[in-house]
Amino acid sequence: MGSRYTFGGDEHIFVEVDEAMSLEAFFVSLSMTNAVREANIKGVTEICPANASFQIKFDPDVIHPNDMMAELKRLEETAESAEPVLDTRIIEIPVYYQDPWTHETLMRFRERHQDPNATDIEYAARINGYDSVEKFIEAHSGAPWFVSMVGFVSGLPFLYQMVDRPRQIEVPKYLRPRTDTPRLTVGYGGCFSCIYSVRGAGGYQMFGITPMPIYDPEQKVSYLQDFMVFFKPGDIVKWKPINREEYDAAVAEVQAGTFAPRIKNVRFSLDEYNADIDGTNAKLMEALHAD
Amino acid sequence: MPINVISAGIATTIQDMGRPGYYHLGIPMGGAMDRLALRTANLLVGNDEGAAGLESVFVGPELEFTEDAMVAVCGAELPPKLDGEPRETWTAFPVKAGQVLSFDFLKSGARAYIAISGGINTEPKLGSRSTYAIGALGGIDGRAVQPGDTLPLGKGSKSVKEGLTVPQTLRRGPGNPAELRVLPGLYWHRITEQAQKDFFDDTWKVANEADRMGYRFQGGRKLEFVEREQPFGAGADPSNITDACYPYGSVQVPSGTEPIVLHRDAVSGGGYFMIGTVISADMDLIGQLQPHTPTRFVKVDMDTALAARHDRAKTMDAIREALS
DSSP: OOOEEEEETTTEEEEESOSSOOHHHHHHHHHHHHHHHHHTOTTEEEEEEOSSEEEEEEOTTTSOHHHHHHHHHHHHHHHHHSOOEEEEEEEEEEEEETOHHHHHHHHHTGGGSSOTTSOHHHHHHHHTTOSSHHHHHHHHHHSOEEEEEEOSSTTOEEEEEOSOGGGOOOBOOOSSOBSOOOTTEEEEEBTEEEEOSSSSOBOSEEEEEOSSOOBOTTOOSGGGSSOSBOOOTTOEEEEEEOOHHHHHHHHHHHHHTOOOOOEEEEEEEHHHHHHOHHHHHHHHHHHHHOO | OOEEEEEOOSEEEEEOSOOTTOGGGTOOOOOOSSHHHHHHHHHHTTOOTTOOEEEEESSOOEEEESSOEEEEEEEEEOOEEETTEEOOTTBOEEEOTTOEEEEOOOOEEEEEEEEETTOBOOOOBTTBOOOBGGGTBSTBTTBOOOTTOEEOBOOOOOOOOTTOBOOGGGOOOOOSSEEEEEEEOTTGGGBOHHHHHHHHHSOEEEEEEESSSEEEEESSOOOOBOOOOOOTTSOSSTTEEEEEEOOTTEEEOGGGTSOEEEOTTOOSEEEEOEEEEEOGGGHHHHTTOOTTOEEEEEEOOHHHHHHHHHHHHHHHHHHHHHHO
C-alpha cells in the first residue's frame, strides 16, 4: 500500500496509509497503531488511529523526531504481515429516522444546503438513486458499519458501510456547516455515517436520531459508568430503525438506567469478508440476534 | 473557604496543564493556552506549576475572597486591582479575606492567568481540572465560570515572598506583526509552488473566530491546489481529505481561503487538508493574539523547531531560577 510518513510539527508523526478510504487501509492503520502500543516506545504520548491514516504524538525531549520516525517505519513490516482479523463487538443502535428534532434543525439551515427544497434524507436518497426515502433507509440500516475512527469531538464515531463499493452511499456535506446539530443526530458526509455525541456545529447531512447516549462526562448512563466514551475503533454497528413510540420508550429506559444496548462479541476476518461480503454480514447478524 | 465569583468577564475558565491521553477518542488535552504564563503565575504564589488557575480572555473577573491568599496574574497585561487599588502583573501580591479582586482594561495580549495559592480545587475529570466546554468536561459542571459560582481552593502551597516578581526580560509577548513558525508537512504537497510561497509571504490577520479550539486567519491570497481526482471518501472540494487526525498546531485551510491553527481544545480530526504545523515553542504565543493582530507565518525546518523548543525550555528554567 506504501504509507506516507510526515511530521506534524516537532511533536507529531502523521502516517497516511492511503488517500482513499477502504477497509484494507483502515486495517493497516489499526494494526500499525496496535503495534506502536505494544512496542511501548518511550516518549509516545498519544496513539490515534483514523480511517485510512493514523497519528502518533510524542515528546521530542525524550525521543528525537527522526528516531521516532525510524521506529514507526520499522513497525510497518510487522503490521503488514499481521493477519487482518479482529476480535471485536457488534452493537445494535436504534435510529428514529426523520425525527422532528433534526427536521426542525435542518429546516433552519436550508440556505446552506445543496437542495433547499428537499430534506437531507430526501436529497441523499435521490442522489444515490433510490426511488423513496423508505428504500434509502432500508439500504442505510440493512448492512452493518465499521467504526473506522473515533474523534472530531468527544467520542464521535465515524462509520464505514460494509458493502461493496458500488452499493456504498455517498453524500456531500452541507455547502456551509450548520452552527447547530442536535445531540445524538445520525449524520452522513462523504462515505461516512456518524453519531454526533454532543450538540454543536456540524456539516454532515442529518438522517435521524438515536435515543442511546454515546458520551456521558457525568457517567450516569448505566452502560457508560466504566468509561464516558462508548465507541472504539473496530466496533461494528447495526442500525435498527425505530418509530416514535419505540424512541420514547428507549429514552425513558435510558433515564431509568435500564436501557441495555444489544452487544455481542464477534471475530471479524477481512479476508473472509472480501471473499463473501453478504455471507459475512449474515453471520454477523446471526451473532447479534443469537439468544 | 471558597472564592465567590461576582462577575466572570467574557470567558473565564478553570485550566491546568490538561489531560493528554484521550485524543484518540476525540477528547483534546486542553489546559492553559499559554502554558508558560500559568506555570509562572503558579510559581509566584508557591503552587505546583501545574495547579489549576483561571484563564480570562480580554476581560477579567471580579472575585471576592473569603480567606487570605497570595495571587499572581501573568500572560496578558490585564492589570489587577484589589479593592480598587492597582496591583502589578507578573508579581505576587497578598489578598485578605473580604477583599475583592477585579481588573482594569486589557492593555496587551489576550489571555491572563490568575493563580491563587492552594490552586483551584474542583473535581478532576480524566486527570485534569481543565474546562473542555464542548465535551462538558472539567471546570465547574463542565462549563466556564459564571457569576454566583464558588471556587474551592486547595492547600499545600509553599509560603512565598510578597512582591516576588518576574524580571522584565523573561516576560515575552507577541511581536508586531506576530510571527508564528511553521514546519511544512502533512498535505503541503496539495498546494501549488506559488501558493506555498504566497502563504509565507503574505501578512495575515487574526479573525474574530479565535478561541480555545483554534485561531482563524484572514487576508492572505487564496491557496491554489495541485489538480487531482478526489480520492474515494474524501469529499468533493479540493481541500477535502479522507477524514484524518489533526495534530495540535496544525494549519488547515478549508477551500484554500482562511487558515485555521488548531489549539489546546482542538477537534481531533476531520476532512480538511493541512499544510503544516505551528512548532511547539510558538503555541503559547497564539493564546496571546487579539483579533486583527497582523501575523506572519515563518517557514522553519525540524532543527530550528527543536532549537526553538530548547530555547523556550531555557526561558522557563530562567523563570524558575529567578523565582526560587
